[in-house]
Amino acid sequence: MARVATNEGAREQGSSTLHAEVPPAQAQSNIAVDCIGLAKRFAGGSVVALDGVSLTIRSNEFFTLLGPSGCGKTTLLRLIAGFETQDEGSILVQGQKLDGLPPFRRPVNTVFQSYAVFPHMSVEDNIAFGLRMQRRPRSEIASRVKEMLALVRLGGLEKRKPAQLSGGQQQRVALARALATEPRVLLLDEPLSALDQKLRAGMQLELKRLQNEVGITFIFVTHDQHEALTMSDRIAVMNAGRILQLGTPEEIYERPTARFVADFIGDTNLIEARRVSPGRFRILSGVEVEADEAGTIGDDVTLAVRPERVILGAPGQGPLAGAVDQIVYEGTDTTYHVRLAPGVRFRVCEQNRGGARPRFRQGDAVSLSLPADAVRVLVE
Amino acid sequence: MSNVRQRAGLLTPAMAVIGVLLVLPLGLMAFVSTLERGRDGGVIWSRHTLDAYVQFLFERDLMDNLVLNTDYLQIFARSIGLATTTAVLTLVIAFPIALWMAFQPPQRRTFLLFVVTVPFWTNLLVRNYAWILLLRNGGVFDRLAQSTGLTHEPLNVLYSPLATGIGLVYSFLPFMILPIYVSLEKLDRRLIEAAFDLGANRWHALTRIILPLSMPGIVGGFILVFVPCLGAFVTPALLGGGKSLMIGSLIQQQFGQSRNWPFGAALAFVLLALIVFALVLHGLRYRRLAGRLT
Ligand SMILES: Nc1ncnc2c1ncn2[C@@H]1O[C@H](COP(=O)(O)OP(=O)(O)OP(=O)(O)O)[C@@H](O)[C@H]1O
Ligand SMILES: [Mg+2]
Numbered sequence: 001m002a003r004v005a006t007n008e009g010a011r012e013q014g015s016s017t018l019h020a021e022v023p024p025a026q027a028q029s030n031i032a033v034d035c036i037g038l039a040k041r042f043a044g045g046s047v048v049a050l051d052g053v054s055l056t057i058r059s060n061e062f063f064t065l066l067g068p069s070g071c072g073k074t075t076l077l078r079l080i081a082g083f084e085t086q087d088e089g090s091i092l093v094q095g096q097k098l099d100g101l102p103p104f105r106r107p108v109n110t111v112f113q114s115y116a117v118f119p120h121m122s123v124e125d126n127i128a129f130g131l132r133m134q135r136r137p138r139s140e141i142a143s144r145v146k147e148m149l150a151l152v153r154l155g156g157l158e159k160r161k162p163a164q165l166s167g168g169q170q171q172r173v174a175l176a177r178a179l180a181t182e183p184r185v186l187l188l189d190e191p192l193s194a195l196d197q198k199l200r201a202g203m204q205l206e207l208k209r210l211q212n213e214v215g216i217t218f219i220f221v222t223h224d225q226h227e228a229l230t231m232s233d234r235i236a237v238m239n240a241g242r243i244l245q246l247g248t249p250e251e252i253y254e255r256p257t258a259r260f261v262a263d264f265i266g267d268t269n270l271i272e273a274r275r276v277s278p279g280r281f282r283i284l285s286g287v288e289v290e291a292d293e294a295g296t297i298g299d300d301v302t303l304a305v306r307p308e309r310v311i312l313g314a315p316g317q318g319p320l321a322g323a324v325d326q327i328v329y330e331g332t333d334t335t336y337h338v339r340l341a342p343g344v345r346f347r348v349c350e351q352n353r354g355g356a357r358p359r360f361r362q363g364d365a366v367s368l369s370l371p372a373d374a375v376r377v378l379v380e
Numbered sequence: 381m382s383n384v385r386q387r388a389g390l391l392t393p394a395m396a397v398i399g400v401l402l403v404l405p406l407g408l409m410a411f412v413s414t415l416e417r418g419r420d421g422g423v424i425w426s427r428h429t430l431d432a433y434v435q436f437l438f439e440r441d442l443m444d445n446l447v448l449n450t451d452y453l454q455i456f457a458r459s460i461g462l463a464t465t466t467a468v469l470t471l472v473i474a475f476p477i478a479l480w481m482a483f484q485p486p487q488r489r490t491f492l493l494f495v496v497t498v499p500f501w502t503n504l505l506v507r508n509y510a511w512i513l514l515l516r517n518g519g520v521f522d523r524l525a526q527s528t529g530l531t532h533e534p535l536n537v538l539y540s541p542l543a544t545g546i547g548l549v550y551s552f553l554p555f556m557i558l559p560i561y562v563s564l565e566k567l568d569r570r571l572i573e574a575a576f577d578l579g580a581n582r583w584h585a586l587t588r589i590i591l592p593l594s595m596p597g598i599v600g601g602f603i604l605v606f607v608p609c610l611g612a613f614v615t616p617a618l619l620g621g622g623k624s625l626m627i628g629s630l631i632q633q634q635f636g637q638s639r640n641w642p643f644g645a646a647l648a649f650v651l652l653a654l655i656v657f658a659l660v661l662h663g664l665r666y667r668r669l670a671g672r673l674t
Contacts, residue, residue, distance in 0.1 A: 083573050083576075103573065104580055109577055109578065112570055118571060118574070118575075133578055133580045133584060177574075177578065178577075
């Protein structure tokens, strides 16, 4: 807690010197949202939903929060939107401190996890709601609503009430409603979860296009790793109210730093290992592998290797000997479960380039090799 | 086939209750309203006449001609006016209370609900007498007004339409609070958050989201207050001093002092017809609104 406090102090000092030197508009132009040491507890302090979260989200960035259910993603969005008040820390949007501002004074809009479309209003009234609250001229509202309807492909349904729409259609109304007023920051809490694969892919493209064209900053929550990896500029992986790693999709996937991140995103082989010399680790008695080591770490570590980076070969081709335990056909790929020693299994993923017939069969003796750049050394 | 019989069997108790307690008395009342009045009260069961309904609108002058008499119509109009005013006032007072209650923490809500129903534990007559003590000259309010220098004359509130209004609003307040509270409690809080999120201030959130969505409760409460108010006779008699006659008191008089059962029954029937007409009209409007959706 003390650490958070000093952090905040240092940060505020830093930003005030920045203001003195650089015109404020420039200093703020590339930062959309700044969260500083946010903490939020529920139920009289017994539930810690956020535990010191600091993030800086750049303007026009597609920023994704990824994490297991209950890790605090919705809570973070609700703090930014102003529906909850943080216990500690503060939030700035484009350099403006939001602390204490009610939701309707904040330049952010939300697409709710539960849609929250107004049941007594037609689709078009739902979409027009924000524009009417801003007292935009009638003609502008009409044309903007039409635009939004086309964008979310709900043309022809404008007179319908939400009760007469499917879940996916309601979700699109919620999206159109939040986009209509062109907020500077859009908070999206699993906005595509109720859409089918095809519509989802279409909406993903639309969201990316909007981000580029309109210049809205997106803070996006999803459970779908594929969606997170393909759409985001940067991803924050959260667990238990903390941010474990923050980086580009490539960094998060290829170079996870925490065991949780490696395990949560994609499929990973995790092995306990002991360091024998810098860059060399013993994973089994007599079996050593090389790895790019970043920073100083203890002697007992966990190594992570993505299944698709493991090279599978005939016995003797690689340094690790084992036997095929199980073969799982997955359409584009085939995954081999290889037993190296009792209780030590490795998954190896290969693309089905040569058709559906696997190269090996169950019980075959095989060998594995691990390229040094595929092995990550994790901190706990 | 057996299914149909089974269903009919299951319906029998409910149908019996409705038949004995509703259809039968109503039928009896309708029948009585078409009978001739007995000389010393009661009715002559064998003689039919529509005199009771004629009496509602006309009277006989010296030449025995029928001329329009608006006395009873005026009483109806006054009663409808009083019932409407009461219902509107009750609504204005009840809505903020219900809204406040619905936004309290759950345990406190249960307690508040209990508090709202506390007046039901005391008999209506007793509560009306309590109001007499409060409102009469020399009562609590009168003394308060005079000691604070608000007025130097006696207030003279008791035995006025104002006292009737106060008494009715007080008696019927729970009937308005409860249905509105129920509809507000059901209201999804996230809709209000969504409205705020889209830039609605508190007033707009109230008028565009909360009010429309609690409409079923408001309409329900309005009917629950308006209809019994129309027939109320205890409060107008005790607090209004029976000076300006209301439908309820009028009907009660026909069966009491005036000993004119057919006329009392006819008045009750006209009142019933009016209420049913209003409800049907409301129902149709509602269905038309619903129809517009599909
Ligand atoms: N109003 C509340 N009262 C008590 N606890 C709460 C409240 N809101 C959230 N929590 C708790 O805070 C934690 C974080 O919740 P949050 O809704 O932010 O999770 P999430 O990451 O959005 O999960 P999901 O992916 O399932 O939507 C959870 O343990 C949750 O139970
Ligand atoms: Mg959530």
